[in-house]
Amino acid sequence: MIDAGSAAPLPAPAASRTAVMVRLEEVSKTFAIGRQRLQAVAPTSLEVAEGEIFGVVGFSGAGKSTLLRLINLLERPTSGRVFVGEQELTALGPAALRQARRAIGMIFQSFNLLSNRTALENVEFALEIAGVDRATRRRRALECLAIVGLEEKVRQYPAQLSGGQRQRVAIARALANQPKLLLCDEATSALDPHTTLAILQFLRQINQEFRVTMVVVSHEINVVRYLCQRVAVMDAGRIVEELDLRDPTSAPTTPLGRFLLETAQGWTPETRLPEAIEVSA
Ligand SMILES: Nc1ncnc2c1ncn2[C@@H]1O[C@H](COP(=O)(O)OP(=O)(O)OP(=O)(O)O)[C@@H](O)[C@H]1O
Numbered sequence: 001m002i003d004a005g006s007a008a009p010l011p012a013p014a015a016s017r018t019a020v021m022v023r024l025e026e027v028s029k030t031f032a033i034g035r036q037r038l039q040a041v042a043p044t045s046l047e048v049a050e051g052e053i054f055g056v057v058g059f060s061g062a063g064k065s066t067l068l069r070l071i072n073l074l075e076r077p078t079s080g081r082v083f084v085g086e087q088e089l090t091a092l093g094p095a096a097l098r099q100a101r102r103a104i105g106m107i108f109q110s111f112n113l114l115s116n117r118t119a120l121e122n123v124e125f126a127l128e129i130a131g132v133d134r135a136t137r138r139r140r141a142l143e144c145l146a147i148v149g150l151e152e153k154v155r156q157y158p159a160q161l162s163g164g165q166r167q168r169v170a171i172a173r174a175l176a177n178q179p180k181l182l183l184c185d186e187a188t189s190a191l192d193p194h195t196t197l198a199i200l201q202f203l204r205q206i207n208q209e210f211r212v213t214m215v216v217v218s219h220e221i222n223v224v225r226y227l228c229q230r231v232a233v234m235d236a237g238r239i240v241e242e243l244d245l246r247d248p249t250s251a252p253t254t255p256l257g258r259f260l261l262e263t264a265q266g267w268t269p270e271t272r273l274p275e276a277i278e279v280s281a
């Protein structure tokens with residue numbers, strides 16, 4: 001198991017790095033619902049450096065999950081181009097895209113484990129899909145479950161695990177294919193603060209130890225503050241500002257950015273939503 005307590009310093013800011021892991025060029029997504037069209041993500045350009053943990057915050061419905069799913073083409077963009085590493089994903093055919101996706105792991109709020117498979121089998125399954133042979137599958141799945149501290153639970157089914165343990169199985173599964181990029185969609189939103197912190201420590205450790213680049217979507221600025229230096233604030237399908245959380249001179253300028261940062265200081269009974277913000281929940 002990784003010693004999550006001895007975290008090294010966070011990765012250096014994107015500006016001091018050269019390699020880009022994720023590049024979105026004017027990427028947008030419009031959903032058609034019957035005759036109606038809903039622009040979930042307006043044309044957006046974004047770069048995430050290799051080794052970075054990049055955060056995306058915003059209210060419910062802002063387009064955070066859609067933006068994340070555009071990175072691995074779980075959602076096909078309506079327009080624009082998506083690059084991961086050296087490859088333009090939007091230019092690949094189905095077989096090449098499947099191959100490229102193996103280097104991109106994803107974890108979700110709801111864990112998405114197969115209930116009729118044990119922890120070990122869940123992780124092995126990800127490797128089976130990738131065409132890894134049986135012996136390697138077993139060895140690597142056990143290694144990944146050990147990384148997340150679940151050696152004792154490998155034969156348990158998801159229903160026999162706590163929420164935090166289930167999420168750790170999901171992280172082990174995401175790590176099994178040795179991804180260079182991990183997409184996290186509200187990965188800790190279903191967990192209590194203690195378990196959340198344990199999972200965040202794992203993610204940070206994985207970033208440092210295996211140099212896995214991450215894009216982390218969260219409602220919670222605390223989660224993003226813990227993991228990220230750069231964070232994008234999303235509102236109604238747009239990135240309204242990008243903040244450098246470690247730079248004391250980079251203060252939020254939008255009402256939403258200010259509100260999200262203010263909530264991190266804790267609510268009081270007097271806390272109110274700024275009038276400029278409409279919540280469509
Ligand atoms: N498959 C879909 N079909 C139609 N509309 C969709 C689809 N997926 C998302 N949307 C719409 O796109 C908008 C953005 O949704 P998205 O899930 O990206 O928001 P979010 O910021 O992740 O919200 P939350 O914080 O609640 O998870 C919403 O208005 C949603 O209803």
Ligand SMILES: [Mg+2]
Binds near residue numbers: 065185
């Ligand atoms: Mg979402």
